Amino acid sequence: MIRFVKNGRLILPDNSNLQYSGRIDDTDNKNPMFLYPASYVKIKFNGTSLRVLLKNHHKYWNNYIGVIIDGKQSKHKLSNKGHREIHILGEGLEDTVHEVLLFKRMDGCHFFEFYGFVIDKEAQVFQAEQASKRRIEVYGDSVSAGEVAEIEGYDGIEDPVHTGEYSNAWFSYAWFAARELKAELHDIAQGGIALLDHTGYFSAPNQLGMVSVYDKLRFNPELGELTYWNFEKYTPHVVIIAIGQNDSFPIDVMKDNFYGERADHWRNKYKEFVLMIRGRYPKALIILTTTIIEHHDGWDKSIELICNEVNDSKIVHFMYENNGKGTKGHVRIKEAQKMGKELADYIDSFGDGIWRN
Numbered sequence: 001m002i003r004f005v006k007n008g009r010l011i012l013p014d015n016s017n018l019q020y021s022g023r024i025d026d027t028d029n030k031n032p033m034f035l036y037p038a039s040y041v042k043i044k045f046n047g048t049s050l051r052v053l054l055k056n057h058h059k060y061w062n063n064y065i066g067v068i069i070d071g072k073q074s075k076h077k078l079s080n081k082g083h084r085e086i087h088i089l090g091e092g093l094e095d096t097v098h099e100v101l102l103f104k105r106m107d108g109c110h111f112f113e114f115y116g117f118v119i120d121k122e123a124q125v126f127q128a129e130q131a132s133k134r135r136i137e138v139y140g141d142s143v144s145a146g147e148v149a150e151i152e153g154y155d156g157i158e159d160p161v162h163t164g165e166y167s168n169a170w171f172s173y174a175w176f177a178a179r180e181l182k183a184e185l186h187d188i189a190q191g192g193i194a195l196l197d198h199t200g201y202f203s204a205p206n207q208l209g210m211v212s213v214y215d216k217l218r219f220n221p222e223l224g225e226l227t228y229w230n231f232e233k234y235t236p237h238v239v240i241i242a243i244g245q246n247d248s249f250p251i252d253v254m255k256d257n258f259y260g261e262r263a264d265h266w267r268n269k270y271k272e273f274v275l276m277i278r279g280r281y282p283k284a285l286i287i288l289t290t291t292i293i294e295h296h297d298g299w300d301k302s303i304e305l306i307c308n309e310v311n312d313s314k315i316v317h318f319m320y321e322n323n324g325k326g327t328k329g330h331v332r333i334k335e336a337q338k339m340g341k342e343l344a345d346y347i348d349s350f351g352d353g354i355w356r357n
Contacts, residue, residue, distance in 0.1 A: 005118055007121070008049070008051065008118040008119055008120060008121055009118065009119050009120070009121055009123065010053070010116050010117070010118050011043065011045075011116050011117045011118070011119060011125050012030060012115075012116045013029060013030055013031060013032055013041075013114055013115065013116050014029040014030055015116075015125065016127075017043070017044070017125045017126060017127045017128060018041055018042065018043055018125075018128060019041070019042040019128040019129060019130060019131060020032070020039075020040070020041050020042075021039065021040050021131050021184055021185070021186075022034070022036055022038060022039025022040060022104070022185075022186055022187070023035060023036045023039065023186050023188060023217065023229060023234070024039050025217045025218065025227065027227075030115075031113045031114065031115050032113070032114050033111055033112070033113050033114075033217075033218070034104045034111060034112050034113075034114060035104075035108070035111045035217060035218060035219070036104065036107070036108075036186070036187055036188055036189065037104055037105065037106060037107050037144075037145040037146060037169035037172070037187050037189055038103060038104065038146075038169040038170075038172070038174065038175050038185055038186075038187035038189075039103065039104045039187075040101050040102060040103035040104070041101075041102050041103075041114060042099070042100065042101050042102075042128035042129060043099075043100050043102075043117050043125060043128055044097065044098070044099050044100075044125065044126040044127065044128045044129070045097070045098060045100075045117075045119045045123055045124065045125045045126065046095070046096060046097045046098065046123050046124055046126075047093070047095065047098075047119050047120035047122070047123030048091070048092060048093045048094070048095050048120060049088070049090060049091045049092070049093060049118075049119070049120055050069070050088075050089045050090045050091075050093070050098070050100060050117060050118070050119060051086050051087060051088050051089060051117065051118040052065075052086070052087050052089055052102060052114070052116070052117055052118070053084060053085070053086055053114075053115040053116050053117075053118065054078075054084070054085065054087065054112045054113060054114050054115055055082065055083060055084045055085070055112060055113045055115070056078040056079055056080065056081075056082065056085075056110055056111075056112045057082060057110055057111050057112065057113070057223050057224070058078070058080040058082070058109075058110045059108070059109050059110055059220060059222050059223055060109045060110075060164075061106070061109045061110075061163050061164030061167075062077060062163045062164045062165060063077070063078045063080070063106060063109065063110040063112075063164065064076060064077050064078065064105050064106065064164065064165065064167075065078060065087075065102060065103070065104065065105060065112070066101075066102070066103045066104070066105040066168060066169070066170055067089050067090075067100065067101070067102050067103075068100065068101040068103075068170075069089065069090045069093070069098060069099075069100050070098055070099060070100075073170065074089075075105060075165075075168070076089065078110070078112065084115060086118070089102070097126065099128070099129070100117075102114075103169065103170065104169065105146070105167060105168045105169055105170070106145070106147075106164060106167045106169070107142070107145040107147065107167070107189060107190045107191045108190050108191075108202075108219060108220040108223070109164060109191070110223075111218070111220075111223060131184045132182050132183050132184045133184075133355075134181060134182060134183035134184065134237060134355045135183060135184050135186075135234065135235065135236040135237050135238075136174075136177070136178050136181070136183045136184065136185050136186070136236055136237070136238045136239075136240070137185075137186045137188065137234070137236035137238070137239050137240070138174045138185065138186070138187050138188060138189060138239075138240045138242060139188050139189070139210055139214055139239070139240070139241050139242065139243060139277070140174065140187075140188070140189040140240070140241075140242035140243065140291075141189060141190065141191060141192065141193050141194075141200075141242065141243065141245055141246055141291075142189070142190075142191035142192060142330060143172070143173065143189075143242065143245070143291040143293060143330065143331050143336075144172055144173070144174045144187060144189035144240075144242050144291075145167070145169055145172060145187065145189035145190065145191055146167060146168050146169040146170065146171050146172030146174075146175070146336070147166075147167045147191045147330050148162060148166045148167055148329070148330035148332075149166065149167065149168050149171040149172060149330065149331060149332055149333055149336055150165075150166040150167070150168045150171060150332075150333065151166040151332065152332075154329060154332060155327070155332045155334060155335060156326070156327045156328070156329075156335075157327070157328055157329055158328045158329040159329040159330055167191075169187060169189075171333045171336055171337075172187070172189070172331075172336055172340075173291075173331065173336040173337075173339035173340040173343060174187050174189065174240070174242075174340070175187065175340070176336055176337050176339070176340025176341070176344075177339075177340040177341075177343040177344040177347070179340075180340060180341060180344035181344050181347060181348070183237075183238070183355075186234055186236065188213070188214060190202050190210075190213060190219070192204075192246055193208070193209060193210055193213065193243075193246060194207070194209050194210070194243065194245075194246040194247040194249070195209050195210050195211060195243045195244070195247055195266065195269060195270055195273060196209040196211060196247070196266070196269055197209045197211065197212055199246070199247055199249060199250070200246035200247060200249055201246055201249060202246075203220065203221060203222065208221070210243055210273070211269070211273060214273075214277075215228055215229055215231070216228060216229060217229050231280050235281060235284075235357075236281060236284055237283075237284060237285065237354055237355050237356075237357075238284060238285045238286075238287065238347055238354060239277055239281060239284045239285070239286045239287065240287045240289060240343070241273070241274065241277065241286065241287070241288050241289070242289050242290060242291060243270075243273075243290075244270075244290040244295070244299040244300070244302075244303060245290055245291060245293055245295055245299075247266065247299065248295060248296065248299070252296055253265075253266055254266075254296050254298025254299050254301075254302060255296040255298060258298045258301070258302075263298070263302065266302065267302050267305065267306055270302070270303070270306055271306045271309060271310065274286065274288065274306065274310060274315065275310065278310075278312065278315065283314075284314070285314050285316070285347070285350060285354045286312075286314060286315045286316070287316055287317075287318050287343075287346070287347070288303050288306070288307055288315065288316065288317045288318070289303075289317070289318045289319065289320075289323075289343075290303070290319075290323065290324060291320070291323070291324075291326075291331065291339070292320050292322050292323060292324065292325070292326025292327055292331060292335065292339060293324070293326065293327055293328075293329075293330070293331065294324060294325055294326075294327065294328055295324045296324075297324055299324075300319060300323060300324060303317055304317050318343065318346050320339055320342055320343075321338075321342060
């Protein structure tokens with residue numbers, strides 16, 4: 001549907017020419033909620049300008065959206081006021097057809113409601129490119145979300161002081177791998193998250209783990225009521241479970257006592273989670289992994305043990321070339337690109353058959 005607004009035409013979110021991707025809450029298709037990193041909406045239109053109407057729900061850091069217009073990327077800072085606002089995405093554009101991707105750069109530090117695009121009064125909107133039929137889903141932490149990826153000059157070292165301006169899911173290994181494989185991505189990633197509740201950093205001091213987030217749409221309790229995801233809406237061919245970094249807080253149970261009761265408890269819960277995902281997706285290739293951020297190798301050894309225990313030919317353990325020893329800080333663009341290429345090559349090694357429904 002299209003409505004005329006002052007100095008333009010409002011393309012409502014339920015316009016059939018728009019293309020969406022990601023775990024998006026579209027319960028009300030006239031104002032879908034963008035919740036997870038790498039979620040996006042595409043528009044193809046002609047004219048000289050593009051604006052977007054949205055409302056930001058802020059919890060922490062400064063919040064930004066990502067925009068790619070005709071291949072050129074930019075970011076736009078959002079307001080913390082919690083009401084509808086117009087943001088200029090492009091003006092003075094060449095009067096021709098444009099392709100635009102508006103995406104969520106950041107994790108659950110915020111979410112936003114999308115109310116539509118505004119184009120020139122005489123402009124038209126065309127059918128945007130459809131999503132790939134290849135489908136990937138990632139369950140991960142800040143590395144999967146692209147947190148602090150965009151900072152330059154910090155490869156291999158700890159993060160600088162920041163307020164969210166360097167976080168960009170476009171430069172996460174997850175989206176690099178998906179683009180390499182020409183696959184659609186659902187990036188269920190949250191900075192600071194561990195596997196289990198009361199560990200890691202997300203939603204401290206009452207931490208939530210991936211066991212409490214994996215099946216949610218709205219998942220941050222500090223941003224309103226929690227809501228559930230309908231798994232029938234998206235069935236991935238490949239699932240990546242990239243958990244095991246933040247699990248060492250408050251106690252690094254693998255370093256403390258690899259054969260101890262607390263380490264055994266984590267392994268048992270990890271196995272339960274893997275089998276729960278297998279129950280959701282009986283045919284998927286499931287890849288168990290961590291990342292290149294420094295961590296005790298007991299976490300990777302534990303994952304290998306669980307992978308062997310489940311004894312499923314399509315549940316596999318993957319490790320990067322410099323797994324657990326690549327950097328003291330978050331993963332930067334070049335590092336993420338290398339990770340994405342390694343992961344994509346590994347997935348490719350299973351052949352085209354994994355992409356069949």
